[in-house]
Amino acid sequence: MNFREQHRIPDLGIGVGFRPKHAKDVLDAGGSKDVAWYEIVSENYMVGGGRLLDDLARLREAYTVIPHGVCMSIGAVDKLDEEYLARLKKLVRAIDPPYFTDHLCFCKASGLDLHDLLPLPYTKEAIEHLVPRIRHVQNTIEKPFALENVSSYLAYKSSEMTEWELIAEIAEKADCGILLDVNNVYVSAFNHGFDAEKFIDGIPAERVVQIHLAGHTDKGTYLLDTHSDHVKDEVWSLYQRAIERTGAVSTLVEWDEQIPAFDVLAREAALAKKHRDQVLK
Amino acid sequence: MKLHDLQKTFAEALVLPKSIAEDAKWRSRGETAFTGNDRVTPIGQLDIYREQFWIRHVNCLREDFPVLLALAGDEKFEAIVRDYLEAFPPKKFQLRHLGENLADFLATRDDALLADLARVEWAFIDAFDAPDAPPLDPTTIASIAEDDWPNARLVLHPSLQLLRLAYPTNQMRDAWWADKDKRPIERVERAEANVVVYRHKTMLLYTEVLEALPFEMLSLLAAGKSLGAAGDELAASTGRGPEIEATIGEWFTRWSALGWISLVL
Numbered sequence: 001m002n003f004r005e006q007h008r009i010p011d012l013g014i015g016v017g018f019r020p021k022h023a024k025d026v027l028d029a030g031g032s033k034d035v036a037w038y039e040i041v042s043e044n045y046m047v048g049g050g051r052l053l054d055d056l057a058r059l060r061e062a063y064t065v066i067p068h069g070v071c072m073s074i075g076a077v078d079k080l081d082e083e084y085l086a087r088l089k090k091l092v093r094a095i096d097p098p099y100f101t102d103h104l105c106f107c108k109a110s111g112l113d114l115h116d117l118l119p120l121p122y123t124k125e126a127i128e129h130l131v132p133r134i135r136h137v138q139n140t141i142e143k144p145f146a147l148e149n150v151s152s153y154l155a156y157k158s159s160e161m162t163e164w165e166l167i168a169e170i171a172e173k174a175d176c177g178i179l180l181d182v183n184n185v186y187v188s189a190f191n192h193g194f195d196a197e198k199f200i201d202g203i204p205a206e207r208v209v210q211i212h213l214a215g216h217t218d219k220g221t222y223l224l225d226t227h228s229d230h231v232k233d234e235v236w237s238l239y240q241r242a243i244e245r246t247g248a249v250s251t252l253v254e255w256d257e258q259i260p261a262f263d264v265l266a267r268e269a270a271l272a273k274k275h276r277d278q279v280l281k
Numbered sequence: 282m283k284l285h286d287l288q289k290t291f292a293e294a295l296v297l298p299k300s301i302a303e304d305a306k307w308r309s310r311g312e313t314a315f316t317g318n319d320r321v322t323p324i325g326q327l328d329i330y331r332e333q334f335w336i337r338h339v340n341c342l343r344e345d346f347p348v349l350l351a352l353a354g355d356e357k358f359e360a361i362v363r364d365y366l367e368a369f370p371p372k373k374f375q376l377r378h379l380g381e382n383l384a385d386f387l388a389t390r391d392d393a394l395l396a397d398l399a400r401v402e403w404a405f406i407d408a409f410d411a412p413d414a415p416p417l418d419p420t421t422i423a424s425i426a427e428d429d430w431p432n433a434r435l436v437l438h439p440s441l442q443l444l445r446l447a448y449p450t451n452q453m454r455d456a457w458w459a460d461k462d463k464r465p466i467e468r469v470e471r472a473e474a475n476v477v478v479y480r481h482k483t484m485l486l487y488t489e490v491l492e493a494l495p496f497e498m499l500s501l502l503a504a505g506k507s508l509g510a511a512g513d514e515l516a517a518s519t520g521r522g523p524e525i526e527a528t529i530g531e532w533f534t535r536w537s538a539l540g541w542i543s544l545v546l
Contacts, residue, residue, distance in 0.1 A: 043375050048412030048439065051484040071374040077285045084374060110292035113371045115337055116330060118291055125284055154326030155316040158282045193318060221320040
């Protein structure tokens with residue numbers, strides 16, 4: 001039995017990130033037939049009360065909601081923040097999602113919170129550091145946990161393997177899921193000159209619980225993962241290659257900067273469905 | 282490079298305010314740790330993250346302090362918040378907390394108006410996501426014997442933010458948000474103001490300007506004083522005991538109606 005079967009991870013279809021700007025469109029105007037589920041940024045809802053939690057409760061009544069963290073800092077050498085985990089657990093309990101996600105990276109260092117998804121070196125040391133931490137998080141939150149590959153703009157001389165080899169080994173040893181961000185694969189492949197298709201082919205498909213799609217920005221000498229635009233054609237192609245391997249897996253369109261009107265986002269979700277359906281049929 | 286060392290390198294580099302791409306010492310460190318490629322040098326790769334650190338945090342403060350930004354102008358605002366971020370680098374995981382020391386920071390720069398404007402804008406952020414609390418149950422009031430009121434303690438709604446301002450910058454904020462054309466903002470003259478920012482049960486945020494006497498009373502109650510102790514203390518400090526006694530009932534009714542009182546203990 002593979003990871004998805006073991007944890008009864010459902011295929012939710014196509015979702016988008018729920019942003020306060022779209023609250024009226026989604027909660028009052030009924031959303032869109034092209035958007036089947038929503039993802040939230042966990043930390044934005046780890047607050048005392050107010051409109052955000054009110055909206056979240058309404059969203060949860062109508063849709064499956066997946067909490068997606070950006071601040072766990074699973075790869076930091078600093079101790080895991082148990083207070084953070086307690087607050088995340090409270091949120092996860094309130095939402096009761098089939099799984100929760102964060103990033104394979106570090107965000108904290110030397111007592112600072114750098115608020116970025118900073119890349120780890122692809123080393124045995126990193127694997128040994130990460131595996132018990134991932135197990136601890138998964139055991140604490142008591143839900144399946146999936147980690148996302150990040151976009152990166154630098155490569156370490158100390159790396160001993162490829163990124164996809166690192167992810168595969170960590171997922172196997174920690175027995176966790178993978179959130180495969182296809183745009184991040186494309187961005188990192190361009191920035192570091194590796195073959196994006198090899199990355200897609202090297203990920204253990206049975207552990208992929210969700211796929212992310214997003215737009216990026218060409219900065220001339222590198223690509224920046226900005227989530228500020230439509231998904232690029234090359235990323236759609238990679239997405240279809242990923243779906244060929246994973247089968248029907250929940251897919252999410254992210255758009256976090258220069259956030260468009262909800263109908264634009266819903267059309268991007270419809271496009272994702274079209275690409276996915278082309279492969280699945 | 283070991284995990285500990287490389288993460289320390291990130292923490293050192295990202296908070297540097299200027300590019301490190303041409304810095305000889307950093308170039309050497311970069312060549313040791315990072316591969317670079319035919320388009321970006323090794324230290325240039327780290328500098329991408331440094332640049333993004335500043336863009337992200339400055340933009341976050343732009344979003345959290347739009348009226349301060351409108352008043353100061355883009356260039357001055359960026360200079361202020363860059364100095365602020367150097368003095369108060371981010372240490373909390375939620376970006377929501379990034380600007381929590383900005384008003385105090387501005388006060389140390391001897392700019393009381395900007396500091397008060399930052400305090401007002403920050404009060405709205407704190408009120409926005411403060412814990413919820415139910416409104417006061419009217420049966421609670423009816424159940425309290427008259428003799429017990431002096432010992433009663435009020436639990437105020439967690440969203441309440443009590444601001445003693447040297448400048449009524451709440452007026453600047455209200456004017457800016459009400460102006461659809463976002464015309465240049467006008468500075469207010471110095472004039473003390475006692476302002477309460479709070480979240481209504483509709484989840485909308487409001488301000489209420491109070492006279493000094495009820496504001497001081499509310500502040501004492503917020504500090505945990507009983508009604509009797511707060512009234513006595515205020516009477517002693519102001520010499521306005523009879524006035525307090527005559528109007529406290531009105532204050533209580535008004536504060537209850539606004540949802541400021543959650544519980545009477």
